[in-house]
Amino acid sequence: MTAAISEDCRPQTAATDLTIRDAVEADLPAIIAIYNAAIATRIATAQLERVNIEEGHHWLSDHSTDGYPFWVAEIEGRVAGWLSFKRFLPRCAYRGTAEISVYVDEKLRRRGVARRLVREAIARAPSLGINALVGLIFGHNEPSLKLFEQLGFQRWGHLPGVAQLEAVERDLIVMGQHCPARRDAIVKETTYADTLQPHSYKDCLNLMRTLMDYRQQPIHSTLLKIRDKYSMLHLDVLILIYHFAKICSGSVLEIGAFVGGATIAAASGVRDSRGQKKLIAIEPGGSVKHKRLGTRNIFRDLERNLSRHRVSEMVTLVKGRSFERATIAAVHRALGSDKIGLLILDADAGKRRDIECYRDKFAEGCWMVIDDYCRADSNAKSAPSRADVDALVAAGALEPLGFYGWSTWVGRSRSSATTVKT
Numbered sequence: 001m002t003a004a005i006s007e008d009c010r011p012q013t014a015a016t017d018l019t020i021r022d023a024v025e026a027d028l029p030a031i032i033a034i035y036n037a038a039i040a041t042r043i044a045t046a047q048l049e050r051v052n053i054e055e056g057h058h059w060l061s062d063h064s065t066d067g068y069p070f071w072v073a074e075i076e077g078r079v080a081g082w083l084s085f086k087r088f089l090p091r092c093a094y095r096g097t098a099e100i101s102v103y104v105d106e107k108l109r110r111r112g113v114a115r116r117l118v119r120e121a122i123a124r125a126p127s128l129g130i131n132a133l134v135g136l137i138f139g140h141n142e143p144s145l146k147l148f149e150q151l152g153f154q155r156w157g158h159l160p161g162v163a164q165l166e167a168v169e170r171d172l173i174v175m176g177q178h179c180p181a182r183r184d185a186i187v188k189e190t191t192y193a194d195t196l197q198p199h200s201y202k203d204c205l206n207l208m209r210t211l212m213d214y215r216q217q218p219i220h221s222t223l224l225k226i227r228d229k230y231s232m233l234h235l236d237v238l239i240l241i242y243h244f245a246k247i248c249s250g251s252v253l254e255i256g257a258f259v260g261g262a263t264i265a266a267a268s269g270v271r272d273s274r275g276q277k278k279l280i281a282i283e284p285g286g287s288v289k290h291k292r293l294g295t296r297n298i299f300r301d302l303e304r305n306l307s308r309h310r311v312s313e314m315v316t317l318v319k320g321r322s323f324e325r326a327t328i329a330a331v332h333r334a335l336g337s338d339k340i341g342l343l344i345l346d347a348d349a350g351k352r353r354d355i356e357c358y359r360d361k362f363a364e365g366c367w368m369v370i371d372d373y374c375r376a377d378s379n380a381k382s383a384p385s386r387a388d389v390d391a392l393v394a395a396g397a398l399e400p401l402g403f404y405g406w407s408t409w410v411g412r413s414r415s416s417a418t419t420v421k422t
């Protein structure tokens with residue numbers, strides 16, 4: 001079967017409530033109907049005869065044997081599209097490469113369903129043991145080729161006239177992408193102005209100017225003292241946290257408050273914004289050996305420092321680990337109907353895990369400050385953190401706006417409405 005996608009590359013109205021989950025037997029009638037409709041177009045698949053439910057049962061069982069997912073995208077309880085992974089070629093040497101196939105219900109096209117599914121495949125590939133993805137797309141399927149290109153795939157192969165469709169010879173294009181994207185591709189994306197989205201390029205320059213402006217303002221020396229007493233972060237990062245807390249639309253969530261350096265910077269931003277923003281900080285507590293900031297009781301010092309700086313009233317402290325059910329529930333309670341407009345992530349290496357835990361509460365374009373992206377000494381915590389962030393960027397879930405201080409990634413979230421249940 002030719003892996004291809006039958007959807008226009010320009011979403012007209014993005015699906016606002018799209019869920020991606022593992023396919024189950026009950027989805028088969030919808031999956032097969034979508035596929036049969038695609039067969040009839042003679043553009044999306046090399047399969048020429050209609051398939052029946054019986055074959056569909058084999059697809060699902062083959063996937064569970066292979067250990068590769070078969071996902072459906074659901075909008076309002078209805079299967080809008082599906083994506084399957086399969087082995088690219090049976091020989092062992094290709095086991096890190098998977099072929100993806102994507103199909104979307106004709107009536108639900110131009111809503112970004114395929115884009116979301118492919119982005120999710122790119123993001124999750126490393127955790128599935130996949131280091132390269134390929135899509136086999138007919139040369140005349142221009143919308144699909146364009147969409148794959150937009151999502152970072154490159155033309156890795158061109159097989160001229162290998163398919164016979166209605167007595168017409170058709171070319172097959174092999175679209176491929178490494179997962180996570182190879183270092184040169186990442187550097188290109190984040191370094192060269194011409195590969196950045198025009199709006200993110202402008203945002204980068206504005207952030208640099210903002211940082212320079214703050215150097216002349218009283219908040220600069222205030223945050224310098226906070227940094228020296230309570231924070232492991234660079235002063236530039238505390239200033240950005242202050243700034244984002246001030247300008248963001250939505251509430252602020254901090255994961256890994258430690259003794260409150262970044263929390264106080266964010267609280268100062270919230271106070272100066274004069275908005276009704278909530279600030280929620282998660283910290284499990286414990287002790288830390290550190291030349292400047294060592295403590296035998298993190299949580300006690302956190303409470304004390306917030307009180308000293310008269311921001312206790314503004315901060316909802318949640319004692320626990322970010323991914324624990326009770327912590328997530330407490331954050332949801334504290335947020336109520338508010339969305340998160342700024343996420344400060346400086347806990348352990350599970351960046352992707354933490355983002356998934358709270359993604360459903362992100363405002364569109366939620367500002368993100370993620371520490372431990374890369375360190376000169378490349379410690380154990382930064383390597384997986386960086387892989388997580390790179391995968392989310394490659395999948396289009398995050399938009400990078402630069403690196404600040406020693407190793408802090410700054411950017412924004414995209415497509416907050418996609419949820420993943422696999």
Ligand SMILES: C[S@@+](CC[C@H](N)C(=O)[O-])C[C@H]1O[C@@H](n2cnc3c(N)ncnc32)[C@H](O)[C@@H]1O
Pocket residue numbers: 230231232233255256257258259260261262263282283284285286298320321322323346347348
């Ligand atoms: C590097 S410190 C944070 C430094 C702080 N941002 C600052 O301004 O100095 C990391 C903190 O994350 C906390 N932490 C580790 N894993 C966590 C998790 N899963 N959820 C919440 N906090 C966590 C640790 O207890 C520690 O206090």
